[in-house]
Amino acid sequence: MSKTDDAPGLPSSHDMAMRSQLSLLVAAFLSMGCGDDARTSSWTYGSVEAGADRSGDHDLDQQQDDALDASSSDAVADVTKDGVTSDIEEPPPYDGPTLYPTGRTHSPLTPFVADRLRDVVAKNPTHHKDRFLKIGDSITVSPSFLYCFADAKVDLGEYAELQDTLEAFASNKVEGKNSFARTSTAAMGGKTASWAMSGKPSPVESEMEVMQAAAAVVMFGTNDIGWFADDHVKTLRWYSAAMFDLVDKLMGAGVVPILSTIPPRDDNPSHDDWVSLFNGVIRGMAQGRQVPLVDYHRELMPLSSHGLSGDGVHPNAMSGNACVLTDTGLAYGYNVRNAITLQALDRIRRSVFDSETAPDEAVELGGQGTITAPFVITDTVFADVRSTLQATNHGLDVYDCSAANESGPEFVYRLEVQETKRLRAVVLTRGDVDVDLHLLGQSVGTSGCLARGDTLVEQQLAKGTYHLVVDTFVRDGQALAGEYLLAVELR
Known part of the structure; x- marks a missing residue:
């Protein structure tokens, strides 16, 4: 050697x-x-x-x-x-912002995440840590979701360790009802994330004012996904902007949002085809803000009929009691949502509100986002949120698949495809930010561009190495740089 x-x-x-x-x-x-x-x-x-x-x-x-x-x-x-040197030390374990990988029901709750959530709560120390908001559509307003935790018919089964959390949130009442039993003004059938943020005050603002809670359970998307019929790209732009506004509103007010993926849309194959990417966007929002994510979709997929009722949209529930968390009860969609939501509340109560040790290790994103060291996409559903204002690359200006001026800063991602896959990727922004998505082959440069989109890139990929570049559009000499959400799906 x-x-x-x-x-x-x-x-x-x-x-x-x-x-x-x-x-x-x-x-x-x-x-x-x-x-x-x-x-x-x-x-x-x-x-x-x-x-x-x-x-x-x-x-x-x-x-x-x-x-x-x-x-x-x-x-x-x-x-x-x-x-060999005598004083080389092992680098300390990584404890920065964590990826939210698929394959787990609850996103990693690491020391970094717990500290960040404590900072959120500290913005309004008068908020009650034994209350939470319910924000969502008919799947949230349903009497099968959480209400049964307010009565004596609960059977925690093998989840007995959640009893203390159940009692903590059941003990604090507003207008005579605790958070489980309250009918939220920010949850209504047929509604969308845009509805929740509309009006002065908005439904979310009204519910925050009444509840003064330190946490919120949030799920929108089932109605949003078909709002513009089959124009799912337009829908994603509209949905993601409203959801990000909602999440930022809660965090800015000192409320920890617990986001949830949405169920399948078994009633409509066209809508269901986009559920995975919608859930990727939700994952990206949670990861980008380092707030809890509950993967409800993952838990539903193995169940008979995906845990859905006959309409293929709404979850089903065990007859008479959606708060039976035994093996028998957990064959039903609402029983599952009640279980994993109570788990999520338990995790933040212990590790954020009560400052117990965070239970999870961080998952590090490989690479630096540069041409020579791209970020590495390692999952079939991948999401990333960042700002091109902080990109150090400015070398890719005009690609051979478009005449657009992309001379602003860019981030680069590498994707290794082991077998033929269909790529669907979106980049979503708010306000005046304008970044575009470019699919390149093995080499990173302005030549050899395979596809480009203002929002969406779809492409059949053979085995090989590919790169995605999120690049900033320049208009009248002004680089329209800023925050974006990238969601990637391979199927």
Whole structure:
């Protein structure tokens, strides 16, 4: 082994440098200041909003460059004979923002996430930690959802550890009813996320004012998904903007939102074909704000008829009691939602409100989003939220699949396809932000562009390496950079 080789069984110098770079960058982002808006107080985006003066961009770039320079010079100890050094230490476990991978019902509740949620709650310390809001459509307003936890017919089955949480939220009443039994003004049949945020005050604002709760259970999407018939791209733009506004409103007011994926739409094959991507968008919102996500869709899929009633839309319930959480009860859709919602409330009560140790480890996103080190997509449903205001790449300007001026900053993602798959990817923004999505092959450059979309890219992919680039459109010399949500589905 030469002196430049890494010792077997030890972390490579490259790995240590990359970990140090990431730690320094996260620290730099955390130090950029906080505001009341969830977009500006986020660990991801710093204090620059979409459409704001970008005169400070150079300072941000310089902070990042300084962090990278420091990591390259300080991260690795001096190397001695055969590349082995006596004072190399294992890098600390990663504890930054976490990915929300598929394959689990509850998103990771890590120390980083718990600290962030405590910061949210601290915005309004008078809020009651034993109350929660119910926000949603008919699947939330239904008497089969949570109401039965307010009476004596509960059978927790193997979930006896949830008893303390059940009692805690049952004990605090507003207008004579606790959070389980309350009929929420922010939950109504046939409604959408846009409805919840409309009016002065909006239904969400009215319910927040009455309840003064520190948490909210939120699920919209079942009605939204067909709002513009089969124009699902238009629907996604409309839905995501309203949902993000809702989430940011709650967080800005000191309320922890618990988001949920939506059930299948077995009544309508066209709508159901888009449920997975809608759920990817919901996952992205939760991950982007590092708030809890409950994957209700995942829990329904193995059940008979997907746990849905005869209309193929609404969950079914065990006859007489949706709060029986035994094996028999958990064959029904509402019983399952009641169980996993109570679990989600239990997780934040313990690890956020009561400051117990967070139970989960962080899942790190690989890469840096650059041309030479793209972010790595490792899941068949992937989501990411960030701002091109903080991208360091400016090298891809005009692609050969479009004449549009994309000379603003961009982020790059790499995708390894092991067998033929259908790609469906969307990039969603709010306000004046204008970023576009480009599908490239193995090489990253302005030539060889396979597809481009303002919002949507769909393409059949053979086995191979591909790249997605989220690039900023420039109009009249102004780069319309800002926050975006990328959701990717492979099927």
